[in-house]
Amino acid sequence: MKELLQLLKQNARLSNAELAAMLGRDEATVTKQIKELEESGVIRGYSVIVDEELADRDEVSAYIELKITPQPDCGFDEIARIISGFEEVESVTLMSGGYDLGITLTGSGLRDIAGFVSQRLATLSGVLSTRTHFVLKRYKEKGILIQDEPGDERGVYL
Helix, strand or coil, X not given: CHHHHHHHHHCCCCCHHHHHHHHCCCHHHHHHHHHHHHHCCCCCCCCCCCCHHHHCCCCEEEEEEEEECCECCCECHHHXXXXXXXXXXXXXXXXXXXXXXXXXXXXXXHHHHHHHHHHHHCCCCCEEEEEEEEXXXXXXXXXXXXXXXXXXXXXXXX
């Protein structure tokens, strides 16, 4: 199953026949394993990795760190659930270190993200502080190289 999951992470568009050939298994076995992984919740969904520059989308992404006060009886779970419900939020993770939650989100511009942080996140009960990092450029996403940069020819002597 581990090898199957790794192949699906790299390219979820591979057919079951292709996956079976790559794994040295028959297609029926692979189809059954994928169905079991989906039904058990191991596979939660499938997504696409987009090069935003090539797609010509004027969106801005940010990573936001939140320091919060854990709530009695639920710790960080309740505020993480609330934040996960916001449409702009792509991911929410519990973190170690100086901040408690890490949030990834996308907005239509810097002001959009700044407004989200100041009006929706910072005002939540239990939020002590936020730190926002804007994504300037993506190089690799989920193990996939986003941009194939041409080699740097500086310093090459002929």
